Amino acid sequence: MKKLALFITLLLTLTLLCGCAGLGDWSSEPLPGGYEVCRANVHGISIIKPSEPGNGGPIIIPEEVYAIRYNDNYICVQHEESTPDENDYWKEPDGDIDYYILSVDGTIYGPYSEADYDEKIEELQIYGLTDWILPKNLPKKY
Numbered sequence: 001m002k003k004l005a006l007f008i009t010l011l012l013t014l015t016l017l018c019g020c021a022g023l024g025d026w027s028s029e030p031l032p033g034g035y036e037v038c039r040a041n042v043h044g045i046s047i048i049k050p051s052e053p054g055n056g057g058p059i060i061i062p063e064e065v066y067a068i069r070y071n072d073n074y075i076c077v078q079h080e081e082s083t084p085d086e087n088d089y090w091k092e093p094d095g096d097i098d099y100y101i102l103s104v105d106g107t108i109y110g111p112y113s114e115a116d117y118d119e120k121i122e123e124l125q126i127y128g129l130t131d132w133i134l135p136k137n138l139p140k141k142y
């Protein structure tokens with residue numbers, strides 16, 4: 001009996017020390033239109049549209065979502081293939097950033113350069129956007 005208890009204790013200890021791949025995964029609280037920012041792994045942050053709250057869904061804007069801003073009708077996305085630093089914190093983008101505009105009706109505009117993005121914002125008359133928000137700073141549901 002002591003051997004069994006020791007084995008179970010050892011097994012549980014090793015399991016806790018090894019961790020598991022999904023521990024850092026999260027989704028944001030819903031954004032306008034029911035979209036969510038989803039971190040599927042350390043390098044994969046995308047915009048998804050869950051079929052039901054709390055479930056996964058199709059990827060609308062693929063990884064790597066660097067920052068977002070939104071109002072009641074649009075979600076704007078800074079997108080870049082960036083990588084985290086050695087401490088898993090997101091660095092400033094080190095390459096070209098693409099910009100997307102996602103309407104809550106499902107229309108996707110982009111990718112755009114920053115200048116073309118600014119023009120499209122004016123053309124669509126999008127006002128009242130939040131400041132740019134890094135995904136790690138969004139309210140999360142786990």
